[in-house]
Amino acid sequence: MAKENRIFPDALLEETGERKEGQENRRFKLTRDHLDRVRHIEGFPIAQDEDIINLSDPPYYTACPNPFIEDFVKEHGRPYDPDHDSYHREPFAADVSEGKNDPIYNAHSYHTKVPHRAIMRYILHYTEPGDIVFDGFCGTGMTGVAARLCGDRKAVASLGYRVLDDGTILDEKGRPFSKLGARKAILVDLSPAATFIAYNYNTPVDVRAFEREARRILDEVEKECGWMYKTRHVVDGKVQKDINGNPIMGKINYTVWSDVFICPHCSAELVFWEVAVDKEEGKVRDDFPCPHCGADLTKRTLERAWEKVFDRDIGQTITRARQVPVLINYSVGNKRYEKEPDEYDLELIRKIDESEIPYWYPTDRLPEGYNTEQPKVSHGITHVHHFYTRRNLWVLASVWTRFRRATESFMWISGQHRDLTKLVGVDIKKLFKGGGGPFSGGVKGTLYIPSILVEKPVYVSLSNRLRTLLRAARKHFSENVIAISTHSMTQIDFRDCSVDYIFTDPPFGGNLMYSELNFLWEAWLKVFTNNGPEAVENKVQGKGPREYQELMEKCFAEYYRVLKPGRWMTVVFHNSQNRIWNAIQEAIMRAGFVIADVRTLDKKQGTFKQVTSTTAVKQDLVISAYKPNGGLEKRFHLSAGTEEGVWDFVRTHLKQLPVFVEKDGRAEVIAERQNYLLYDRMVAFHIQRGVAVPMGAAEFYAGLKQRFPERDGMYFLPDQVVEYDKKRFMVQEIEQLSLFVTDEKSSIQWLRGELEKKPQTYQEIQPKFLRELHKARHEKLPELSELLEQNFLRDEAGRWYVPDPNKQSDLEKIREKALLKEFEEYREGRGRLKVLRTEALRAGFKACWAAKDFKTIVDVARRIPDSVLQEDSSLLMYYDNALMRLDE
Template identity: 45%
Template sequence: MNEILIAHPGATSAVTCLGLTFPSDAARREHFRKLLSEKLKDPGFRRQEGFPKGTDEAILAMSDPPYYTACPNPWLAEFVQHHGKPFNPSQPYAREPMAIDVSVGKTDPIYKAHSYHTKVPHLAIVPSILHFTEPGDIVLDGFAGSGMTGVAAQWCGTAPAIYRQRLEMEWKKAGQPAPQWGPRKVVLNDLSPAATFIAANYNLPFDVEAFAKAGKKLLAEVEREIGWMYETLHTDRKTKGRIEYTVWSEIFSCPECAGEVNFLEEALEEDSKRTRDTFPCPHCSAELNKDRLERVFETRTDPATGKPWKRVKFRPALVAYSVGKSRYEKQPDAADLATIDRINALPLPASVPTAAFPVAEMYHGSRLAPKGFTHVHHLFLPRAAQAMGMLWEKANTYPDLRIRASLIFMVEQALWTASILNRFRPTGFSQVNQYLTGVYYVASQHAECSPWYILNGKLGRLSKTFEAFRCRVGNAAVSSGTAAALPMPDSCVDYVFTDPPFGENIYYADLNLLVEAWHGVTTDAKPEAIIDRFKNKALPEYQHLMQRCFAEYHRVLKPGRWMTVVFSNSKASVWNAIQVALQQAGFVVAEVTALDKVQGSYRQVTSTTAVKQDLVISAYKPDRALEQRLTERGAAPESAWDFVAAHLRQLPVAKTKDSVLEFVVERDPRRIYDRMVAWFVRHDLPVPLSTEEFLDGLRRRYPDRDGMAFLPEQVTEYDRRRAQAAQAPQVELFVSDERSAIDWLTDLLRKRPSTYQEIHPDFTVQLGAGWRKHEEKPELSLLLDNNFLRYEGRDDVPSQIHSYLSHSFREMRGLEKSDPRLKAKAKDRWYVPDPGKAKDLEQKREKALLKEFEAYRAAAGRRLREFRLEVLRTGFKAAWSAKDYKTIIGVAQKIPEEALQEDEKLLLWYDQALTRAEVGG
């Protein structure tokens, strides 16, 4: 049974919730709040990992159970059981990976309704949800942030007709069936209560008309009570104006004369509104610039403690105000300064938080503490503190809880702008939201905005936006806790969309402190998946935290279903950590695409150079039958081919962009081999096939088209698409190590068997840019000897060379393989051997690599500055098969950590070896 639509949550009509019927929504809320209150008194409930820090009262004040709790939601399991469909292995389900454009929809009113540090627009997520799910399916986002995945899930049922028609036309043009419109159920989770509060207010319905009236009343009441703080006299000295913002300038001292320098007054050009690079000292005329100025501190009285407080000195320098519809600017006059002094004497409002920043544990603590900002209330000038304190207090006393939450949702958006973090931008259209995102940064020029300047327009936009976006009650459940421990049953989710924190891009827990302090509920940062040296979290810790979260996704996702991961990080080491974490958790990556923001198109990722783009990872959870067959057979070749068949079935048959057929990277034989290896390693099994055994078997078992492997039933479709395409797909090869150099040579020699002299110039160019730092550059002759064959001119010309010469040289056409002229032309050309001889070469090469690996292993007590990654990969693989985890760990400790972290294959062996050694030890 679905919950009914509540147009007016404060109404008295009967409602149903999780199968229970209540006389009104207020009764529903009271019932579940009482249950949550009882749970909060249970020490065991509070001991859950990732449980936010806050009193019972503060957590209850934020929550609207069972749909939203500012702690781990104890009703998530009941929600998915009530609304979801049990996993049915007999029900057919088949989807291909799908790329999304994460830049789409960033100007949409819903996207802009509330800011957050990072967010993927809901319009970028909607097509993905439509593709992978059906109406009523359960969608999960464990790193939900501001809840855009939930908005997207509900938008599938509320999208306007014009949007539906446009999307349907795009899908039809691409040969895809029409989407099934209708809302999806969504479970949203985030570690941060600040994030989940935003997500809940985006995804839980409220009476928009009542909110608009309450918002206007709130702003009017605040103006009546403290409007005098924002009054100023017009230059006619008679007319009263209303201050929009006051610009405060940091005060410096001149290094030559020690005179005070008001930075804004001296550096800002009146006409152009631009800051000059150099300017004269107003006292001694010495030429100054920002670097030469010396910071000045002043001692004030801390309004919270009454004790002396030392901070950088600011002085009001400019007042922007309005009289009627006209805007003006002036320097603060005596009356303005007197008003500021009067405000300074007022006590700090009780609603303003006075919590200390954990500066020693914050990455950006060094930006705050040296300037004297060590507590939350320090970030608000006295007038801003009075205004925000009153707004917060009045919003929190509104009688209807749902409207109350909506008012707070609006008011909290003013916190960053109202703080001293808001920079003055003289050339900006507005002074709202001018703080630097992702960092605590106190600029030398601060725009102190009035609450009406910040919120009047916001109130109108919110009302209009949510009037158009009508979500239904019961479509979303929101929880605050770690994604590594979701209170949900196994195999209950139909699709996962997630945009997790990547490395050290954004310090979410630190940044959310400012807003969470006002709520009185703060993030437990211990389980935060992040790289942060101030919290003693390096890349290995980040990888293991992400692995735990991905493992939880794997547990709750139904077998055979998909997960989409949006990745934004420029470091190859972080990218590899994510890939290994995914594989260790049990997912199989089926596609990685990179968004080219300039061209507006996607390209499939073939190397770590692509991590400079936004990446979209498509991964699936293998079905239970495949897992069961592996358990029964173990590390047998049949298990490998069983995996390959299942994996090929999940891959896209063809990808076309502007009539150009793209190379499907995941269908490359070597990439398939890598996926198979990861599959066996994850199951703690030796890899049953060598590289050449696998490649030979793949050629014999599966059709090849343009260097890609297909299931027999997929070939017809690919051939049809190939015939329609303007040109054949081209694989991008980036040479960065020995393995990729071999792949480049293989591609070259397969097309054009060549002599050493012909190969060498191009090969030298390939080794130029992008070579891995610690990777030893191989000799071309060594690579050719170990991996390819050279025709010496004695026997008949090999078929590979004969075919190339016959097609490329007119005088060679029609000649037999034994013809002396052909043999002379073919002599000393290197070529790719046929599968039988390639296997022999592989064995010879592996023997040489293992011999060199033994030298690495025996090199006691020294670090390896340069090495061959192929030697390490081969040695790690052999040691894994022998369950010699000690050797893997020992050799890994001899190479630089960055080299280990930047190679996905080494990292996989090493990480698993550490795990097995701990289990065995």
């Protein structure tokens, strides 16, 4: 490797030379002194120092906080210079549809994973070649893969872009938008398993040498352990013999195992496979008779059969669920056969179970947790080695011992790891009716042990995985400019304003317990996640919604600190719970970011649609947020709480929003340019900075109309509206946004949209309103007639219409007076508020904030249902900020 292409400077590294066939393999010394320098950083993993040192490949990757990252930033970063910074991007608003059948994506599974091809589109849009891209929840390192492939002409062209000879990249419509060139990446994750996978994904591979070595080891292991997967060939109950009179032996393709239960009526043992599986229909029956006493049974009514065995690995007698082999699929020559296990098979399993395994394997006890309780309770699985049949554990340990030092081996072995455990179930329909492999893959995101599971020979599974990995390695796995670190995102140990773009896919509430799900992988690595700062909701860890949000706020505060002003962050969000969305939104804004665009991923169509209601999250979201440049923050500090500060923010925010979005020949309404969302963003900007909001909604809407040109219900800067008009002229129609009507605020927004089309009578609008209304159970919603009277005017013909801004302001004052009167009842009352008017709470909180009466906000908030508080972004924002100021 040429000196000028090195990732780290010579002065930083203490080098020892080692050679691999066909490539240079540099390893640098990671010492205990290095570990002592970073041991204080949150999320330092749980492991012996020697195991961390052995796993690491410094300075590129360390299985602990990387002590060389600051040097990486100094070597490759471009210092932020506010006086000469001309960076500007609109939020990425195009559709992104990338499948998951790419060889790179499939080289290694993970609990959640964004395809690298999708990430490439964002990186190309927001960055220039050589920029530093950061992902603090990196998982398998797809952000790093994407950053490197931005310099691969073929990979970029495969996205549908055209690359000119000078490296200029043109979008699908032939417009230049980026330049060809690799970006540098910093990847961080709390999980040692995740960062090690990420390291493997972003490390060069000598494909031929790896394939040669892998196949040699598979052949060696099969010669040593192949006897464990042999079975006698049986036809019509008779053992088939060769011409010498010896039994013909077949190679096992897989063995099906079944739970054993006890009939609660007659106490007879029942093999679940025998009593519940309907082989003719290819399904598991919901109810079935006991073959001994004839009682009607369901799985829920059965009692599990347990057995006591001595576990020599931990020196204890354990109680485990009884499981027995029920079906063997095997091959003789090129033909496949099936049989019930016979005396030979049962004796073989007994012999293996009673034998000592001559290789190291992990025997760690499972930690206390949510996912780890599933196998403990259901099957008595308390330690890592219990997740494997004895023979699969033996063979896996044999492979691991032979290949554990090779970089690529972990990708190979751990990528297939789940299929080698008891987590893989059987697809009964496919098993008996055909139509693909009969393996279900188990319940993703859990450690659930199915009642009917499959055991696949280790070397057969690894041979199949090898083909997938080699396809990915030939396509990628080349040199990358990258630094990978293992610790919590709550504490990043490098300088402020040093990264150019952030792409992140963080954990969301209680969706997945990464530290628990990764425990099996990490047991083999001997380095474990320190889950103290893990950002999840987990009762065992003592973390609820509040703790989760506080951790996420710390993480996004660090993102804000290291990102350069004026730059962008993309957050991928997958959780259907409104309160989690509000917690994430609050954490992003509390950090100082301003949300500029939110789109939902339509998984069926592969397209994104804008979110107009943040209380109706049903699909994955992509959130675009920016860090305001220093100029806005300085000016706001001088003009905070004034009308001038409001309009300075609006002008700056409008500059960051997309001007025109076209899809399928239609213009799309840009939700963030509508008056009510501009108002919400303005209010949030003030509240998060501890400043009183100087005007109400009606006054704000009137000011918008006076200061900014309006088109199709959206507001623009003067130079932007010229561009919008030109592009709007080229399309025939505009795609309107759908609106979820759930409360008073969304009801008024919907009514405004309807009445802006044309004035309507009560009789005309009422049936349409009722069709759209989906009122929340806790909401005390005024009648439609009251909503109309408080927010709109009526002409002589009895038709309701939207008033001009001046009259709207008068109406708002009358309505606000009524809302504050109702809030006063909440303030003076006692006990829980089960049914309430959310708009009265919003108005009251706003008034208390202006009066710096933070205690009332906190007191009233604690009396409303926690679900209401967590699911309303406005109430949550006031409460969190009031609570913070009470604690100061």
